[in-house]
Structure formats: structure tokens, C-alpha cells
Amino acid sequence: MDELQEFERYLAHLGGGLGHADRQAGLRGYCAGLMSPLARKSVEPMAAHLAPQATRSRHQSLHHFVADSPWSDEEMLLRVAQWVVPAMDFQDGGWWIVDDTGFPKQGIHSVGVARQYCGMLGKQDNCQVAVSVSLACQAGSLPVAWQLYLPKEWADDIPRRDKAGVPATLQFATKGQIALAQIKHLMAQGAPRHCVLADAGYGVETAFREGLSEIGLAYVVGVTGQVTVWPPGHAPLPPAPYSGRGAVPKRQRLGDARHERPLSARDVAFGLEPHEWHSVEWREGTNFTLRSRFARVRVRAAHREHLRTQQRPQEWLLIEWPEGHKEPMKYWLSTLPEDTELQRMVLEAKMRWRIERDYQDLKQDLGLGHYEGRGWRGFHHHASLSIAAYGFLMAQQLRHPEDAGKKNAARGEEPALPTHYKPRGSPAHAAPRAIVHHEFAAAYRRSLAQDAAQMPMLPENEQ
Structure with missing residues (x-):
């Protein structure tokens, strides 16, 4: 044999x-x-x-x-x-x-x-x-x-x-x-x-995501709707003006205006326009072709901004919100290239289920x-x-x-x-x-x- x-x-x-x-x-x-x-x-x-x-x-x-x-x-x-x-x-x-x-x-x-x-x-x-x-x-x-x-x-x-x-x-x-x-x-x-690829148990850890970026690896990791990000039009304030006394301020600040504070991924999803959502198919293994509704937006992760001297680089926030659901079902942060097609990004996000x-x-x-x-x-x-x-x-x-x-x-x-x-x-x-x-x-x-x-x-x- x-x-x-x-x-x-x-x-x-x-x-x-x-x-x-x-x-x-x-x-x-x-x-x-x-x-x-x-x-x-x-x-x-x-x-x-x-x-x-x-x-x-x-x-x-x-x-x-x-x-x-x-x-x-x-x-x-x-x-x-x-x-x-x-x-x-x-x-x-x-x-x-x-x-x-x-x-x-x-x-x-x-x-x-x-x-x-x-x-x-x-x-x-x-x-x-x-x-x-x-x-x-x-x-x-x-x-x-x-x-x-x-x-x-x-x-x-x-x-x-x-x-x-x-x-x-x-x-x-x-x-x-x-x-x-x-x-x-x-x-x-x-x-x-x-x-x-990882689920939200790992993706919510800023140190985990930053560690992957430090060694040059792209990622598509799950996060929760409570994770905060800076979407387009939102950004922390620059360091406070130097008063002339003491050390020169270098850390960013959070302001009082809405655009000066980060939003939760859930709030970002609810703020997207209808035309930003797209129906996407992907294949689960070799048995099923699945379909759901997705949107994505370029964001910057927000975590302890008052301790940072500069903004984080942009990455993708990918959101799945199936038709008929009252709110989004899943969220991912991804450092895949900016020109990655939406269908490819969805395929990669879903590939985690192979494990x-x-x-x-x-x-x-x-x-x-x-x-x-x-x-x-x-x-x-x-x-x-x-x-x-x-x-x-x-x-x-x-x-x-x-x-x-x-x-x-x-x-x-x-x-x-x-x-x-x-x-x-x-x-x-x-x-x-x-x-x-x-x-x-x-x-x-x-x-x-x-x-x-x-x-x-x-x-x-x-x-």
C-alpha cells in the first residue's frame, strides 16, 4: 500500500x-x-x-x-x-x-x-x-x-x-x-x-497590532465596535503652544469638538452613507459561496493619544453589516495596501475561519x-x-x-x-x-x- x-x-x-x-x-x-x-x-x-x-x-x-x-x-x-x-x-x-x-x-x-x-x-x-x-x-x-x-x-x-x-x-x-x-x-x-489574521481577542490589543507592524507584517484582525479610531475629518489637536517656560510640549491633545475626538468603530459604521455599502461574495472553503454587505474606510487607530507625539499611520476599518440586521456584525482593522480591492480584503478577513x-x-x-x-x-x-x-x-x-x-x-x-x-x-x-x-x-x-x-x-x- x-x-x-x-x-x-x-x-x-x-x-x-x-x-x-x-x-x-x-x-x-x-x-x-x-x-x-x-x-x-x-x-x-x-x-x-x-x-x-x-x-x-x-x-x-x-x-x-x-x-x-x-x-x-x-x-x-x-x-x-x-x-x-x-x-x-x-x-x-x-x-x-x-x-x-x-x-x-x-x-x-x-x-x-x-x-x-x-x-x-x-x-x-x-x-x-x-x-x-x-x-x-x-x-x-x-x-x-x-x-x-x-x-x-x-x-x-x-x-x-x-x-x-x-x-x-x-x-x-x-x-x-x-x-x-x-x-x-x-x-x-x-x-x-x-x-x-486574528480574531478580536487579539485585534483589540494595540500592542499586538503595533508589534506586527514593527516586524513588517500586514494584518487583518478582528476588533469590537467599541474600539476607537480617527476617521476622515477627525484628528487630535497638535501639542500645546510653548509657554516659554519648562519643557516644550510634544504630546497630542484631545479637544472638545466632535472632530477633535475619536469615534467608536460602531459610530463610524452608523455614519456611513448608503452608497458606501457593497454586497460582496466570498467562498467558505469549497462548499459555499457566501454573500454579505461590507463597507470600509481609511482610519487611524486611537489609543492613549495624549501620550503620543504624532498620529498613527492610516489603515483600513472593514465593517460587515448584513441586510436586515439592526447593527453591524463584525469589524476588522487592516494594514493591507490602500489599493487592495474590497472583495480581496473580505476574502482575507474570512480566511481566519480555516483554523x-x-x-x-x-x-x-x-x-x-x-x-x-x-x-x-x-x-x-x-x-x-x-x-x-x-x-x-x-x-x-x-x-x-x-x-x-x-x-x-x-x-x-x-x-x-x-x-x-x-x-x-x-x-x-x-x-x-x-x-x-x-x-x-x-x-x-x-x-x-x-x-x-x-x-x-x-x-x-x-x-
Whole structure:
């Protein structure tokens, strides 16, 4: 079976970054387990599925590989990208997509768990949250950076950090700061300079947007209607005249007149004329052509103007206000070039929803949220391996799009996502896509069973 041979080559490529030959078996078994038709893809059920006659020893081996073995998650994700990115077509554009995803948890001991917003539940609850950056093209996307968000109560609790194995050098950082650091690291490694997409959870952070501009990356990021901007005809007052005494005033001022104060994005939308709104079509994946009403205007972001000596550069405020709605539905700020066509800008703004499909596939089909350990290393190892399994399937789908319809031919009857689950920002009619090929996974499991080399109970000579 050519696909099995390709998978073996893929695992050999990934295994080159594990640092120890004994870890190859753990990689093969764990990825095979993640692609199997199991309702729960934690270590114990995967071990029972892979080795029914030797479940205990296989459980110990897989647990050691994911929870304790000191291989590099960064190196794993880099090697996944090296395999997948050559299959991606960037002729129609490329994007960096920033997002986070939550994992509901009970108790207080799992690393990073706290009461915070959980997108899977759509509310504040006890959960872990991870921040990611994905590389996307029109046909597919892949997470290339992944880090658990550590709430401040965790970052400041040294005994709890030590027990969970949180790196001593890790300091508290907001999700926006984590994402910006991930992007800067990718750029330092020579990654392509694509436009950055993010939702309002990141876009409302002035420091996040300014950080992207400082490293020369364009962005289309969601904001709320409360974000303030300087639309045409509005501007802060220049510094006060010098009185002849003390330091020369250099900071801008806010005046009392309406045109001397910024407006909320919502007020800007309500002030636009009917002819400034346009019906625009865009395609959601390959399933639907969608239409809505949009307007855009050149603005300058407004934030702490009294501390600045000059105005910020102009950028686009893009607004979506569907027909029949009482008020606008979404807002974006964008530093795409001034001559960018409206339809193209809408397409780029909407492209962020591709990451929601990734998370849906990773959670529903590849066990991203099924890790039951409590430590920092295990949490990140499990995520890296889920992304590694996903990367192979995504590369196959990109290289052989004609086979995409066959991927679910032999799907098991494992439960789908909870019926109340709706990825943040996804339209209600976003159709699922077939990513996992369970017939292939079953064939690979049989190949593992025929392998004469048994996995050791614990790898020897760990470095």
C-alpha cells in the first residue's frame, strides 16, 4: 500500500528529530493510535487498541514517550511543517492565522487549568487554553507553533509550577504576547512574510497590532465596535503652544469638538452613507459561496493619544453589516495596501475561519483534547503528536485532492463533537470535511502488529 510506505517515510523524517532511536517506536504507536477510530484517544485506550495482548507494557511505553521523554516539540512541529508546506500552494495567497482553543477540565492540578473563557463551551469555565499560529493557503492550513497559556495565578505559584514541570524561565504573558512572540520566532527562522489574521481577542490589543507592524507584517484582525479610531475629518489637536517656560510640549491633545475626538468603530459604521455599502461574495472553503454587505474606510487607530507625539499611520476599518440586521456584525482593522480591492480584503478577513476547521478535525478525529496527564511536557507532546498525525493527512489531502471524498469511507462510529459545540467565529453552515482515513489507520495498525520488533517497556539509555 503506497500510503503506508509514505507514512513510514514521514515517520522516519519526524523521528530524525527525536534524539534517540528508542523513541521511534513510541512515535509510530502514538500516531497510529491517534488516527484510530477510538472514542477516547488517551494513552490507555490507544494502548489497548494497538496491543490487546500486551496492553500494560504498551501503556507504559506510550505514557513514557508522551509524558516524560525529553524530545523537542519545536523540532517536531518544524519537521511536520517541512513535510507539509511544500504541498501547499501559495499562488493565491498565504496567511498566518493566530487563534487559541480551550480544553474543559475538572480539578485544579492539570497544568494551566483555571476558570477562563472556553471556546468549546462558549462560556467561562474550568479549562486549559493553548495559543497557536497556523500557516494557511487557500486549500489547507497547519499549526506550526503551539503553547499553553499560563494564567497569572499559575505563573506566580512556584510550587504548583514545579510540580507540573513548567519551565523555570517561563514568565506570565498574555495570549497576544505569546502569539506575537511565536510569530517573531517564526520570522527569525526565515518563515515567509504573509499577512496575519486574528480574531478580536487579539485585534483589540494595540500592542499586538503595533508589534506586527514593527516586524513588517500586514494584518487583518478582528476588533469590537467599541474600539476607537480617527476617521476622515477627525484628528487630535497638535501639542500645546510653548509657554516659554519648562519643557516644550510634544504630546497630542484631545479637544472638545466632535472632530477633535475619536469615534467608536460602531459610530463610524452608523455614519456611513448608503452608497458606501457593497454586497460582496466570498467562498467558505469549497462548499459555499457566501454573500454579505461590507463597507470600509481609511482610519487611524486611537489609543492613549495624549501620550503620543504624532498620529498613527492610516489603515483600513472593514465593517460587515448584513441586510436586515439592526447593527453591524463584525469589524476588522487592516494594514493591507490602500489599493487592495474590497472583495480581496473580505476574502482575507474570512480566511481566519480555516483554523476553526483545523481545531474541529484535531479535536474530533485526532484526540487533541484527550490528554489526561497533568504536566507541561505531556500536554505539549500530546498536542505536537496530534498535529503530526494531522500534518500527514493534510499533506495527503493537498497532494491528492481527488481522493478527499474517500477519506471517510471506513469511518468508525466514534462519537462526534458535543451537539452544542460551535467553533468560535464559524458560520452556522460551515460544512465538515473528511480528513481522517480510518481504512488507512486500520491497515497501519495491522502493519504494526506484524512488526517483529516489540516496543520495550521503557526505552533504555535515555539522554
